[in-house]
Amino acid sequence: MSGESDRTGHSGSRARAWRESPDDLPPCTPGGSLETDLGGTPPVAAEPPRHPLPAWLFSVFLHLIAVTTAVVLLSPPTKGTGARSQRQVGLAIAHELPDRTQYEPVSVAGEQGATGDPQTQAAQNVAAALPSLDQSPIDLQSLLGEAVAPVAGAAGQSVAAALTPATGVRGGGGTGLTGLPATVTTSMFGIEGTGRRFVYAFDRSESMTGYGGRPLQVAKQELLKSIRGLKPEHEFQVVFYNQRAIALPPGPGQPPRMLHGDSFDLAIAEKYTASVAGSGGTKHLEAVRMALRMEPDVIFLLTDARVPRLSSAQLDEIRARALRRQTTIHCIELGSDPSPPQDSFLRDLAEQNRGQYIYFDVTKFSGDGRSSFNEYPR
Numbered sequence: 001m002s003g004e005s006d007r008t009g010h011s012g013s014r015a016r017a018w019r020e021s022p023d024d025l026p027p028c029t030p031g032g033s034l035e036t037d038l039g040g041t042p043p044v045a046a047e048p049p050r051h052p053l054p055a056w057l058f059s060v061f062l063h064l065i066a067v068t069t070a071v072v073l074l075s076p077p078t079k080g081t082g083a084r085s086q087r088q089v090g091l092a093i094a095h096e097l098p099d100r101t102q103y104e105p106v107s108v109a110g111e112q113g114a115t116g117d118p119q120t121q122a123a124q125n126v127a128a129a130l131p132s133l134d135q136s137p138i139d140l141q142s143l144l145g146e147a148v149a150p151v152a153g154a155a156g157q158s159v160a161a162a163l164t165p166a167t168g169v170r171g172g173g174g175t176g177l178t179g180l181p182a183t184v185t186t187s188m189f190g191i192e193g194t195g196r197r198f199v200y201a202f203d204r205s206e207s208m209t210g211y212g213g214r215p216l217q218v219a220k221q222e223l224l225k226s227i228r229g230l231k232p233e234h235e236f237q238v239v240f241y242n243q244r245a246i247a248l249p250p251g252p253g254q255p256p257r258m259l260h261g262d263s264f265d266l267a268i269a270e271k272y273t274a275s276v277a278g279s280g281g282t283k284h285l286e287a288v289r290m291a292l293r294m295e296p297d298v299i300f301l302l303t304d305a306r307v308p309r310l311s312s313a314q315l316d317e318i319r320a321r322a323l324r325r326q327t328t329i330h331c332i333e334l335g336s337d338p339s340p341p342q343d344s345f346l347r348d349l350a351e352q353n354r355g356q357y358i359y360f361d362v363t364k365f366s367g368d369g370r371s372s373f374n375e376y377p378r
Contacts, residue, residue, distance in 0.1 A: 181233035186226045188300045191330045191356045195297025197258065198236045200226070201287045203303035205242040208334075209278035214365040215334050216278050219302055226300070227269055230261025237294055238269060241287035242280035248272050258294060282307075285314055288329075292321045299327060301349070304334035304362065309345045315352060322353045329353035334362050 185194045200223055208216040227236050235258040238248040247256035250268060259265035282305040291299045299322075310318070322329060331346040340347075340359030350357040 181231070183297075184229070184231055184234050186229040188226050188302070188330065189222055189332050189358055189360065191300070191332065191358055193298035193300065193328060193330060195328075196234055197294070197296040198227075198230070198234070198298050198300070199239065199291040199294050199296040200236070201239045201241065201245075201291045201299060201301045203242070203282055203284075203287075203305060204240045204276055204278050205282040205305060206279055207282075207304055211336075211362050211365070213278070215304055215362045216276075218362075218365050219334075220273050220276070223273060224270060227261065227266060232260055232262035234261045235259065236261065236269075237291075237296075238273065239287050239290055240276050241283065241290075242278075243283045244280075245283075245287040245290045247290065284308070284310055285318075288318055289321075292318070292325075292327060295325045296327055297325075299329045299355075300332065301329060301346070302332040302334070303346070306333075306335070306341065306344065306346075310349065315345070315348060318349065319352045327353065328355050330355040331357045333357070333359045335359065336363055337361065 181196055183194050183196055185192050186198065187193070188200070202219055202223065204216065208219070223238065227238075230236060237256065237258050239245050240248075248259065248269060249256050249272070250259060250265070259269060282303065284301075284303065284305070288299070288301065291301075318329070321327075329350060331350040333340065333344060333346045335341070338361055344357070344359075347357040349355075
């Protein structure tokens with residue numbers, strides 16, 4: 001027992017000596033450590049030091065978020081995908097002219113309506129003022145006859161009287177503008193038309209200048225003879241057309257209107273007709289539509305173009321429009337054949353609208369500007 005105690009005590013004293021004197025510790029085994037060799041727990045590796053975010057940078061970041069949020073919340077909402085456009089909205093008076101619709105802006109006080117939105121209400125008012133396609137044009141001449149307000153500088157003179165040229169007497173025969181004058185009969189190439197309002201739709205395309213320009217020259221001659229047979233109380237208008245229809249303007253820069261058979265308007269028509277030259281192609285439908293919008297009693301349509309033909313649907317449209325006003329459509333066809341074509345759409349157009357159809361061989365026109373229709377072979 002004493003021997004074992006001695007050994008134990010000796011071992012214990014040696015261990016204490018190792019702990020107390022690090023220089024006397026045994027070397028570590030390869031791949032091991034002092035603690036593992038001594039039977040202890042391996043140490044934990046130390047974490048690298050952390051660098052906290054500076055306080056001023058964190059403050060700037062928070063302020064940016066706050067400002068961005070405020071801008072988004074306080075900005076007014078936009079509609080649509082593009083930028084908001086600034087457009088003025090208002091009322092306008094629609095004037096139905098022979099070749100277009102002219103709008104005259106009108107200033108109206110208190111445009112804000114029951115909706116509370118002035119722009120929405122103004123837009124609705126403008127839409128309501130626009131004429132529909134089926135609406136008949138306004139007869140401005142009849143409306144002028146009812147105007148009695150004196151014109152500044154002309155005491156006692158009505159608006160209608162102020163618009164009457166001194167060289168012509170509108171509404172002759174004592175009927176006035178509001179009354180219905182007696183009908184008159186005039187003719188074109190031997191075809192007679194009776195009424196109070198007449199429209200002449202004449203082709204002025206390039207083909208009308210063929211054969212030395214005789215077709216267009218003779219057509220102008222017959223036109224002037226026809227309108228000279230009108231009286232001051234009767235109205236007329238001339239539409240020369242190729243691929244575009246243009247009504248006779250009463251003066252430079254003035255919109256077209258119905259003219260009267262007095263010396264003043266006849267002089268305008270004669271001067272304008274002399275200036276018309278042939279060019280371009282031919283589109284009949286636009287010219288016929290323009291003539292019908294003037295609500296005449298009689299239309300004289302003259303052309304040498306068989307192409308393009310008016311389709312059955314277009315003929316039906318013209319017949320329906322002419323029936324509303326009981327407009328008669330007479331057709332004069334010019335050509336180079338000795339006899340008229342059997343399938344001419346102009347013949348159908350005249351027959352469907354209570355009119356007459358006639359054909360002339362332009363190769364037989366004298367072109368002297370003095371021939372009468374009796375000399376033209378039909």
